[in-house]
Amino acid sequence: MSLLEFCQWLGNTQGSIALHESIWAYPIVESVHVLTLCLFLGLTVMLDLRLLGAAMVRTPASEVEGRLLPWTIVGFVVMVVTGALLFYAIPVKTYLNIFFRVKLAFLILSGVNVAIFQRTISRSMDQWDTDRMPPFRARLAGGISLVLWAGIVVAGRMIAYNWFDKNS
Amino acid sequence: MPVLSFFTWCENTSLGEAIRASRWLFPAIESVHLLALAVIGGAVLVMNLRLLGFGMKRQPVAQLWRDTWPWMVGSLAVMLISGMLLFTSEAIKLYYHEAFWVKMSSLLLAMIFTFTVMRKVALADPARVGPVWGRAAALISLLLWSTVGVCGRWIGFS
Numbered sequence: 001m002s003l004l005e006f007c008q009w010l011g012n013t014q015g016s017i018a019l020h021e022s023i024w025a026y027p028i029v030e031s032v033h034v035l036t037l038c039l040f041l042g043l044t045v046m047l048d049l050r051l052l053g054a055a056m057v058r059t060p061a062s063e064v065e066g067r068l069l070p071w072t073i074v075g076f077v078v079m080v081v082t083g084a085l086l087f088y089a090i091p092v093k094t095y096l097n098i099f100f101r102v103k104l105a106f107l108i109l110s111g112v113n114v115a116i117f118q119r120t121i122s123r124s125m126d127q128w129d130t131d132r133m134p135p136f137r138a139r140l141a142g143g144i145s146l147v148l149w150a151g152i153v154v155a156g157r158m159i160a161y162n163w164f165d166k167n168s
Numbered sequence: 169m170p171v172l173s174f175f176t177w178c179e180n181t182s183l184g185e186a187i188r189a190s191r192w193l194f195p196a197i198e199s200v201h202l203l204a205l206a207v208i209g210g211a212v213l214v215m216n217l218r219l220l221g222f223g224m225k226r227q228p229v230a231q232l233w234r235d236t237w238p239w240m241v242g243s244l245a246v247m248l249i250s251g252m253l254l255f256t257s258e259a260i261k262l263y264y265h266e267a268f269w270v271k272m273s274s275l276l277l278a279m280i281f282t283f284t285v286m287r288k289v290a291l292a293d294p295a296r297v298g299p300v301w302g303r304a305a306a307l308i309s310l311l312l313w314s315t316v317g318v319c320g321r322w323i324g325f326s
Contacts, residue, residue: 031318035317044210045207049239056227056232059235067224071217157195157202160195161195
């Protein structure tokens with residue numbers, strides 16, 4: 001079964017059709033997805049800005065990370081669940097949407113960025129914890145994260161448009 | 169009806185016409201609006217979580233207020249400018265949309281509350297103003313800003 005066939009099958013399931021045609025459920029799921037942006041991305045941005053030495057520089061980086069991360073994780077879970085539901089409601093069109101593919105690619109890159117950060121410069125955080133301007137590798141991770149997430153938001157917004165859709 | 173005629177004038181400005189005529193201007197401005205939403209959401213949440221006792225508890229409230237302040241005001245400015253641009257492109261539709269009026273009312277209240285009560289509570293001497301006031305202010309702030317956000321999203325469904 002190809003991915004497209006899987007999406008076609010998914011789109012024909014009862015749940016998918018029900019969510020797609022619902023009057024309230026779909027807009028509510030979409031609203032939760034958009035507004036959780038404040039919780040998930042908002043706090044991620046604040047942490048990235050701390051890594052860049054641009055915000056809350058008087059607070060140790062570990063404190064910003066430690067206190068915000070639990071909330072960020074909650075936000076991320078809500079984002080993934082509501083995002084999956086939005087895909088589930090309109091699978092074929094979304095799969096063929098170029099912006100959706102860009103968004104997924106950026107999401108993966110963003111995950112890679114976090115993984116690299118955690119395995120490298122984050123390990124020595126105790127040495128630069130209170131630095132107002134963290135070392136270059138930390139600033140790089142924060143900057144890349146901001147750029148990727150901005151791309152994810154813009155691409156996500158653009159999924160509503162099918163300007164460059166692949167032909168099914 | 170002076171308000172409606174003002175809205176009609178806004179919609180008929182060349183700016184409003186240009187945004188309507190363009191295929192990508194509206195989504196582009198909306199993307200900026202969303203990006204600023206993330207930043208203002210982050211700044212407001214960092215502050216409110218701290219006041220509720222969940223956030224960076226080791227940092228003094230006043231210090232956190234001063235450190236998040238530029239990001240809050242900066243992103244608010246971007247939100248207001250991008251929001252006005254979006255407004256000019258569909259002012260008449262918005263005039264008849266309840267969610268728009270609820271959003272604008274709660275936005276006004278949220279800004280007044282943030283720049284007066286919140287500011288006072290955040291910068292107050294912790295020895296004089298107990299944490300209960302901080303928690304109450306944070307709850308009101310979250311309620312007001314959430315209403316702005318929910319109504320903003322709801323404007324899109326029509």
